[in-house]
Amino acid sequence: MSELDKDAAKVPMIELADGNRIPQVGLGVLRIDDEGVTPVVESALAAGYRHIDGAAGYNNEGGVGRALEAGGWTTGERRRDLWVTTKLRDSEQGYDSTLKAFDRQIGLLRLDYVDMYMIHWPTPFDWRSDVSWKAMRKLRNEGRIRTLGVCNFLPEHLERLHDETGDWPAINQLEIHPTWQQRETVAFCKAHGIAVEAYSPMARGKDLAAGDGTIERIAAAHGVSPAQAILRWHVENGTIIIPKSAHAARQRENIDLFGFALTPEEHAAIDALDGDGRMGHDPMTFSYA
């Protein structure tokens, strides 16, 4: 095993209800342009990341695909060791439009299959998740998607999807960080075997200073960074995380979470930071287009 593969092996795999296994830590690539994302994905793969979280809406799938192809990650054993997620644009929801969007996206990514395809927002005011899901199911049956997921679904959206398709998604990707923990939705997911994946796991950086220095004090006690203290809290909660950094040193930091543990008191102190710290959008009203 190479040094790199040893690093990757430290990241636990989370088993999903569909039997697939996802690396608990991945790299988010939101707000990085198509040209800039190629070296960012390359440095993450070099740091031991084996999970990339993208979306059509990030307008950089081509740049992700170039990094994967250049590193030999699109075929063979390397491909099998990698988890690639991408997401359907809200404006492309619908049966035929999902199939068409997927063809374009997989071409940009230079892959034969993606590990996970997700509905990006529920858009309950223009609900098409039922037909989009049926198209995604067809793609899974054809072997072009391994796992089907959703993002930003509240319990009522999960129930509606289940009523209309008979399925629960394997994963729900939600905004979760110390000051916005969404406990009710997380509990609903756990009760229905839906794995929880945290986006903006550090509140885009804002929670690094949460609780009047609580995070900083916990980090200092372990000789780690505030980012590592927050990400370790997520890991201990069993949550899948996709921190974004465009910088190689921070990418290494954000995956180096398995050499320390929070005390029960420290873990509880971060639990107690829950509040109204939402950084992103309200799934009841938002569309990413």
Ligand SMILES: NC(=O)c1ccc[n+]([C@@H]2O[C@H](COP(=O)([O-])OP(=O)(O)OC[C@H]3O[C@@H](n4cnc5c(N)ncnc54)[C@H](OP(=O)(O)O)[C@@H]3O)[C@@H](O)[C@H]2O)c1
């Ligand atoms: N499904 C959805 O609707 C949805 C919505 C939002 C996000 N996401 C996904 O979740 C991913 C992560 O969320 P996010 O990008 O919103 O927020 P995040 O990961 O909580 O925070 C990223 C920010 O923190 C900084 N940062 C990263 N590591 C750091 C470290 N070790 N120390 C200090 N600062 C650090 C980054 O700056 P640098 O890059 O300059 O290091 C960036 O400004 C996204 O990239 C995307 O893949 C999904």
